[in-house]
Amino acid sequence: MQMTYVFTELKQGLRRNVSMHLAVVLTLFVSLTLVGLGALLKFQADHAEEHFGKINQVVVWLCNDASKASTCTGKVSPAQKAAIIKVVESNPEAKGYHVESQQTAYDKTKRLFGQQYQTKLPADFGPDDLRESVWIDLKDRHKAAGIMSAVQGLDGVDSIRDSRGLVGPIFKILDRMQIGSLLTAGILLMAALLLVANTIRLTAYARRREIGIMRLVGAGTLYIMLPFLLEALITAVAGVALAAIALTSFEYFAIIRGVSDLRLMPWVDWTDLRMAVTAAAILGPILTVAPTLLLTRKYLKV
Amino acid sequence: MIRFEKVSKTYPGQSHSALDTVSVDIEKGEFVFLVGASGSGKSTFLRLILRESQATDGRVHVAGKDLNRLAGWKVPRLRRQIGTVFQDFRLLQNKTVAENVAFALQVIGKSRSDIERLVPETLELVGLSEKSERMPDELSGGEQQRVAIARAFVNRPMILIADEPTGNLDPTTSLGIMKLLDRINRTGTTVIMATHDAGIVDQMRKRVIELADGKVVRDEARGAYGYEN
Secondary structure, eight states: OOOHHHHHHHHHHHHHTHHHHHHHHHHHHHHHHHHHHHHHHHHHHHHHHHHHOOSSEEEEEEOOTTOOSTTOSSSOOHHHHHHHHHHHHHOTTEEEEEEEOHHHHHHHHHHHHHHHHHTTSOTTOOGGGSOOEEEEEESSTTOOHHHHHHHTTOTTEEEEEEHHHHHHHHHHHHHHHHHHHHHHHHHHHHHHHHHHHHHHHHHHHHTHHHHHHHHHHTOOHHHHHHHHHHHHHHHHHHHHHHHHHHHHHIIIIIIITTGGGSTTSOOOOHHHHHHHHHHHHHHHHHHHHHHHHHHHHHHTOO | OEEEEEEEEOOTTOSSOSEEEEEEEEOTTOEEEEEOOTTSSHHHHHHHHTTSSOOSEEEEEETTEETTTOOGGGHHHHHTTEEEEETTOOOOTTSOHHHHHHHHHHTTTOOHHHHHHHHHHHHHHTTOGGGTTSOGGGSOHHHHHHHHHHHHHTTOOSEEEEESTTTTSOHHHHHHHHHHHHHHHHTTOEEEEEOOOHHHHHHHOOEEEEEETTEEEEEETTOOSSOOO
């Protein structure tokens, strides 16, 4: 196959439609960046879930000596605890549970809040100041009313914490940001597809005489399509490259040199970024080459 | 070389047939004039040979191939055996004479050495060796048609289709084009020429197939443009 013609046409095609190609590249750049951000937000949500524990958990705090709830008459007795656990075990909304002792709670507090925070606590702060707890895993994160009302009011129960209420807003924000960025990306990707389609139509029209002659003298379909495909591939590579630069800058400036100092939760790292860029790198060429293949078959039918 | 067996062609959305049960045999090396009024089916006849469209009924055989059964991906290979010339020349204005002719070889993947040999040889045949570096708009109509013929013939096709090649030319220039087509025909290439030029048909005395309303109404071995009384 003689490639001289293909490369000459490619060069001419890129020059002839420079503004259209720029529009495709910029649209691809923005939409692929948003797709990448959507992926990063998904990874961030995964990290947050891992860190904060499962969202579908309800924690039952049992009484200690300092509890003031009406159901508390001092530290929870073994009999009260057994009755509470029996209620949990028999409830259909519970998938499982584990009991966290006062000592475990103390160790966890020390580990989570670090040395600096502990210095602000009274010197005699110890396991007895914390409460024993029952951590209930729910079968369905939307169904917890039954088990909460069953446990509420039992002797030995100090209070109930619905983890969903605590961690829920964080996930809600992440979920909404993810949906928002993916929706915007979807609309922009549609714009990119239409731009690619328009570019092909214009190019096919501008080159209708050459294409007509090529068809008549027996040039193969692939040979006729090749300049179009290469044009599409070049715009895709440019769009992906710009999106990769934008995502890398976001990771470096916004995460690593930005929020990562806030030790609220583990943040998305370079591995996550690599996956987001890979997604953009796969999506970009598909978005330009697929419509090119379809439309050139339509416009350049042999 | 070309055989139409009861071929009919009706275009979508049209009630009458462009071709109606046409049966024709054209042997290798023949020179055939296709005559008839506008809309008689001449262009459809040529389009079917090129497999630009397909018969609604009947069979079209070209160079031993049944075009109804020819897979789409084999069509380019078929077209390499057919050269085509049009009334409006269809040259690429941004390429020189030699580049226009070479283009037909480049796009079917011929080697550089083949192109360097075949292009000057063909330009010599059509009498344009001296003007190989000219641009099409620097040439007369007759010369542009010679370039178009050179492009159609450079790959040495078995069949040459000419759709009113003299339609835009004066009688003297037309005669020159006809001499050139005759010379190509004498190399063994089958030539099928659709025309309205009565003078040329009468002068050449070749086979004439006349179409009217999509039917073959006359097929004469050494015919004239109209019926002779």
